[in-house]
Amino acid sequence: MKGLRCESVYKVFGKDAAKATKMLQKGASLDEIPEDVTVAVNDVSFEVAPGEIFVVMGLSGSGKSTLLRTLNALGPATGGKIFIGDDEITAMSKSAVRKLRADSMSMVFQHFALLPHRTVIDNAAYPLEIAGVKKEERLERAAESLETTGLRGWENNYPSELSGGMRQRVGLARALTADAPILLMDEAFSALDPLIRRDMQELLLEIQEVKRRTIIFITHDLNEAMFVGNRIAVMRNGSIDQIGTAEEILTNPSNDYIERFVQDVDRSRVITASSIMVKPLTRLYRGDGPNVILKKLAEIDSPGGWVTEGGSRHLVGSVYVDEIVSALRRNPRLNSIEDLIHPMHPGVGPDTPLNQVVAPAAGDRLTVPVVSDDNRLLGVIPNVTLLRALGQDDVVMPVDLSAASAASAPSAVDSEPTADAEEKN
Numbered sequence: 268m269k270g271l272r273c274e275s276v277y278k279v280f281g282k283d284a285a286k287a288t289k290m291l292q293k294g295a296s297l298d299e300i301p302e303d304v305t306v307a308v309n310d311v312s313f314e315v316a317p318g319e320i321f322v323v324m325g326l327s328g329s330g331k332s333t334l335l336r337t338l339n340a341l342g343p344a345t346g347g348k349i350f351i352g353d354d355e356i357t358a359m360s361k362s363a364v365r366k367l368r369a370d371s372m373s374m375v376f377q378h379f380a381l382l383p384h385r386t387v388i389d390n391a392a393y394p395l396e397i398a399g400v401k402k403e404e405r406l407e408r409a410a411e412s413l414e415t416t417g418l419r420g421w422e423n424n425y426p427s428e429l430s431g432g433m434r435q436r437v438g439l440a441r442a443l444t445a446d447a448p449i450l451l452m453d454e455a456f457s458a459l460d461p462l463i464r465r466d467m468q469e470l471l472l473e474i475q476e477v478k479r480r481t482i483i484f485i486t487h488d489l490n491e492a493m494f495v496g497n498r499i500a501v502m503r504n505g506s507i508d509q510i511g512t513a514e515e516i517l518t519n520p521s522n523d524y525i526e527r528f529v530q531d532v533d534r535s536r537v538i539t540a541s542s543i544m545v546k547p548l549t550r551l552y553r554g555d556g557p558n559v560i561l562k563k564l565a566e567i568d569s570p571g572g573w574v575t576e577g578g579s580r581h582l583v584g585s586v587y588v589d590e591i592v593s594a595l596r597r598n599p600r601l602n603s604i605e606d607l608i609h610p611m612h613p614g615v616g617p618d619t620p621l622n623q624v625v626a627p628a629a630g631d632r633l634t635v636p637v638v639s640d641d642n643r644l645l646g647v648i649p650n651v652t653l654l655r656a657l658g659q660d661d662v663v664m665p666v667d668l669s670a671a672s673a674a675s676a677p678s679a680v681d682s683e684p685t686a687d688a689e690e691k692n
Contacts, residue, residue, distance in 0.1 A: 268317035269352035269371060269448040270481060271338065277346035278308035278330075278337050288346040297504070307333040308344070309505035320475060320482045322496030324489060330505040331485050335453050338483060339372045340364045351449065369398060373442035377454040379434040381426040388413060388422035390437050394445035405444075412440040415474060432463035439471070443478065450480045457486065468495050489529065493517075493537055501525055513537050533622075535657055540624055541617035543656045544637040544646030547573065553583050556602050557591045564588050573636050573644060574608055580643045584608040585633055614638035617645060621657060628653050
């Protein structure tokens with residue numbers, strides 16, 4: 268796999284493009300640039316890790332598609348440096364650029380760019396034909412890509428016989444057939460109907476799990492950016508205003524423009540459990556006796572809590588004060604809580620979006636446990652914290668529960684971010 272890096276990249280159009288680029292590099296403002304030139308990309312720097320989906324998003328005219336074309340030199344940058352892996356494409360000859368482009372990059376376009384007189388499989392195999400690969404091999408590889416994109420059985424059809432979503436699947440299959448480590452996607456799903464667009468987004472993520480490409484994904488749709496991207500760069504007027512994960516951009520916008528840009532986003536689909544979970548005020552262990560459990564819960568004025576294995580912190584289940592008290596009345600010599608533990612709660616993962624935390628929160632008297640893949644208790648989410656996060660207009664962070672623990676009677680918790688979250692790695 269290869270990564271990608273941009274260092275102070277500029278793309279200026281017009282007769283005085285070179286002069287204007289030098290002016291910008293020396294610190295000139297856009298107002299000082301001659302009116303007969305257009306500054307499409309202005310001092311853009313970022314780095315994309317191998318195997319990352321990096322989304323560049325912005326409104327029409329923000330420069331995102333122009334930036335994409337500087338990456339593979341279809342529209343060469345007028346200033347700055349672009350590295351594909353260790354190779355500086357901005358310093359290469361035209362022939363070297365063509366070779367690097369053929370070996371290292373594939374592109375998926377908004378309007379499919381299929382060859383209408385060729386069948387589906389011939390379209391998918393086209394990059395290998397250009398590369399001089401023998402027919403038998405290229406058709407075999409194209410067939411594999413078509414199966415990956417859900418087009419098995421459509422190999423001998425023509426583009427005119429396909430729906431828009433199916434045509435874009437052919438475009439994606441063609442890019443996969445080339446087996447290039449870097450995939451450039453320019454508004455690839457923007458022309459599709461909403462339901463088909465979501466299907467394609469999910470297909471891309473499924474393929475990425477297996478194929479692991481470095482993907483630069485261009486879109487004007489914020490929800491799409493947040494759904495597919497590992498990180499997002501928000502562009503405006505040719506510059507990048509902010510780079511971060513969906514959660515970072517949503518909860519910590521860098522300026523008023525970004526804040527307005529994200530104000531209508533459904534936070535419950537982006538904010539995750541790890542952002543609002545807090546540390547339990549007390550630890551209940553499987554080996555604790557019933558009187559020890561009662562003492563611990565009385566100290567934090569909680570009706571129950573989550574029980575874990577000793578040192579491993581693996582979640583076992585839950586216990587409740589009223590049930591322990593009843594059991595002790597029946598048997599004053601009771602020395603184990605084993606029969607009082609309710610079966611393990613499934614919990615939620617640290618990356619679970621808040622809209623999927625609501626159901627577990629409504630289904631139990633206690634807080635929602637946040638657990639690791641191996642079922643270690645990482646933290647808990649009190650209902651009051653969840654409700655505040657879902658209804659909050661400002662940055663969502665763990666709230667101060669020093670007073671809220673009483674309002675959120677089930678399972679009181681600390682007011683500081685969970686220490687377990689720091690230990691989970």
